[in-house]
Amino acid sequence: MDFRLLKHVITLAETLHFGRASELCHISPSTLSRSIQQVEAELGTRLFERDNRHVTLTPQGLAFQHYAKETLEQWEMQKRTLAATAAQLRGEISIYCSVTASYSFLYELLSDVRTRHPGIELKLHTGDPADAMSRVLEGADDMAITPRPRIPPSALAFKSLTRSPLLFIAPREAHDWLPNQPESSTAEQWRDVPMILSEAGLSREYANTWFKAMGITPRIYAQVAGHEAIVSMVGLGFGVGVVPKIVLDNSPLAERVQVLNVKPELPHYDVGVCVLNRRLKNPMIDAFWATVTPR
Numbered sequence: 580m581d582f583r584l585l586k587h588v589i590t591l592a593e594t595l596h597f598g599r600a601s602e603l604c605h606i607s608p609s610t611l612s613r614s615i616q617q618v619e620a621e622l623g624t625r626l627f628e629r630d631n632r633h634v635t636l637t638p639q640g641l642a643f644q645h646y647a648k649e650t651l652e653q654w655e656m657q658k659r660t661l662a663a664t665a666a667q668l669r670g671e672i673s674i675y676c677s678v679t680a681s682y683s684f685l686y687e688l689l690s691d692v693r694t695r696h697p698g699i700e701l702k703l704h705t706g707d708p709a710d711a712m713s714r715v716l717e718g719a720d721d722m723a724i725t726p727r728p729r730i731p732p733s734a735l736a737f738k739s740l741t742r743s744p745l746l747f748i749a750p751r752e753a754h755d756w757l758p759n760q761p762e763s764s765t766a767e768q769w770r771d772v773p774m775i776l777s778e779a780g781l782s783r784e785y786a787n788t789w790f791k792a793m794g795i796t797p798r799i800y801a802q803v804a805g806h807e808a809i810v811s812m813v814g815l816g817f818g819v820g821v822v823p824k825i826v827l828d829n830s831p832l833a834e835r836v837q838v839l840n841v842k843p844e845l846p847h848y849d850v851g852v853c854v855l856n857r858r859l860k861n862p863m864i865d866a867f868w869a870t871v872t873p874r
Contacts, residue, residue: 592640676705707804722867744847745845754816807830809822810836
């Protein structure tokens with residue numbers, strides 16, 4: 580039985596008026612009349628007596644009205660029960676992030692998910708944040724913690740977790756190539772500075788834009804995957820690096836480097852979680868997504 584037909588019968592039985600009943604059901608009187616005729620044909624009996632002025636229930640119609648009400652109540656109860664069961668989601672979600680992001684965000688994120696949805700298994704992959712969005716777009720991972728790009732791909736949804744400044748860091752020891760007055764940078768001060776930069780990603784884009792605005796091509800000492808290695812190489816005295824503050828805050832080598840008060844400053848990093856828009860239709864992904872809030 581089509582549950583819509585049951586609702587049509589119940590509404591007509593309660594109003595005994597085709598016009599009012601059709602309005603309540605958001606259908607035309609002719610559609611309502613066909614619904615009643617279909618139910619009566621399936622049952623092999625008349626449920627209503629009607630003429631041009633009156634509609635009345637037959638004894639069979641009264642009995643069927645009770646049945647229809649009980650059936651719909653049981654149906655609604657069953658839907659609520661199944662929905663509650665479905666809330667106990669089970670399955671696997673894979674997340675990609677940098678090592679620093681795993682320190683900074685994952686514990687709280689995963690704690691929230693484990694508390695609310697203990698049946699969801701979480702698989703973690705770590706690596707260069709420059710690869711994060713491509714891994715989600717290609718389907719290698721369900722989600723990624725990543726900096727928001729200047730123009731995010733339209734296929735991705737993005738939720739911000741925090742904002743972090745991008746910093747120029749240098750060795751604590753004196754070197755003749757260190758800028759004398761980074762707070763008033765000039766092309767001459769930076770022309771011979773050995774730079775340790777990310778191979779790709781947003782920090783590299785911002786650094787390239789900064790040097791272009793200065794009118795110079797940076798002297799690249801090393802290009803590395805991941806920001807954590809930049810802190811190590813700078814601490815060893817190989818050059819000046821560019822890293823997000825959140826990376827420096829979580830680095831065990833933070834005391835071996837200094838932050839240069841460079842002007843003009845680099846833009847901030849907007850760090851968050853990204854996922855394919857179409858994947859949000861998956862109940863597990865949507866449940867995880869709902870736990871993501873700014874830290």
